[in-house]
Amino acid sequence: MRAITGISATLAVAGMVCVPGAAADPTPPGATPLTSLDACPAQTRGEPPVLLIHGTNASVEKSLGPTRQALLDDGRCVYGLDYDSNQPISTSVDYFTAAVDRITEINPRTTMDIVGKSQGALIARAVSLKFTDRQQHPIRQVVSVSGPQHGVTSVVGGIDITPLGAGTPAFDLLGRAALRDMLIGSPYLTTLNSGPMTAPTVRYTMIATETDKIVTPYTSGFIDAPNVTNVLLQDGCPQDRAGHLTESTDPRTVDLTLHALDPVRHPQVRCLPNTDER
Template identity: 85%
Template sequence: MRAIAGLSATLAVASMVCAPGAVADPAPPGATPLASLDACPPGNRGEPPVLLIHGTNASVEKSLGPTRQALLDDGRCVYGLDYDSMQPVSTSVDYFAAAVDRIIELNPRTTVDVVGKSQGALIARAVSLKFTDPERNSIRRVVSISGPQHGVTEVVGGIDITALGAGTPVFNLLRRDALRDMLIGSPYLSALNAGPLTAPNVRYTMIATETDRLVTPYTSGFIDAANVTNVLLQDGCPQDRAGHLAESTDPRTIDLTLHALDPTRHPEVRCLPNTDER
């Protein structure tokens, strides 16, 4: 288990209520510290807790709200943590690795499932690489929804914004640390992907959609490894054209996530028409 003491003041938001008397760890102004997380409530099914990680400039509700509700309806214990998605990805990875430690501290004799959307999916995989000790399996499964695992091009909606970034405020997002880290060939991704892409003790499901206009190419969301299942949203359901943003509420994406976490309990995956290619 990794130690959580000494987290820097760049740690981001957690979203559950603290047990009385907990000692607060440092956090940015307005952010809820990891010390505020509480143990899973009594009555959950006993499956591993699920940690949700949202995407860039979003929140857990915007990125994974319907998925969170489906998990809660299924009796799972769910931790939804918000964070500063413009800070360096490495800072967010350290934060969520500490969150995994904290969840296991609160719920002994368990492992954690991690579900990430977009930047959150990249963070989820990077966090899993911090838990490779075969003597302690801290993370059981990772579900990545349109994660830029190999980076994205400097193209948004089919428009190359490289030349516009420096002088046009609306496109100036490329000056933000996290977005630079997610570009193809960035120093962060080059270092992250220089070694093994997955942890040997974790099962991964990588979901992507061919209509993705933000994570481009969409195949950046896939990884070729023995412990990875890559799923294209349109495989077996070409009428589901949900794009990057629309995946957040897409029934098939939600079902694929539940199936990845518990295929025995959730064997069926719906195929419904979805023309929202945002």
């Protein structure tokens, strides 16, 4: 998906014109070609672009559709890229790292924000760590919505993979390497979390819900670090019982994301009853 922006009811599209024969494009199969990304429309360049990363077996619309629309209504430039969420997470991290380079290269802003849902939130944090040694970090903020930052105990993407164990290569054969990578104790997470879990110049907001039945325990979505704000959906709003899937359309989750990215413009966070714990 390309860069898009919304003014009132009109959506201005930053094109998806592919560049034939672009040998340098590091796009894996099934992902949006990075050479197809265009610069943000001129009217959106006052704020950093936002990259949205969807969850397992989902899409940007399914994972972050209302958030994307709210950002468009704000006049923000939004990039939402398709990718194969079953491939090894390291492959997705390399792809989105290249996407950050591409987006900052074609835009006048030198920084950007990333919002990720579920697996996409884990990818977002991993991408932010890739730039730690750069003199200027291209990522300003990361917002994680129920990201399995420490891994999950048994269920990933709605599939119970407990019998296989974190170290098994079986999911590589089944085309679901990402599910294995998200298990607590997996080789990927062990390596990723062996050092600092955040980049020191990036601000992180970690949103989780205690009714999460996919990222379990839900506290896997939190990180203890000075530049991290951990937010439980039910804090101050116990009547919002939105589960992992329902968070995608939950008004409070959308508001918390917008507040994290721009608290001046979005000081209020709604509290509405939500009994859908899926």
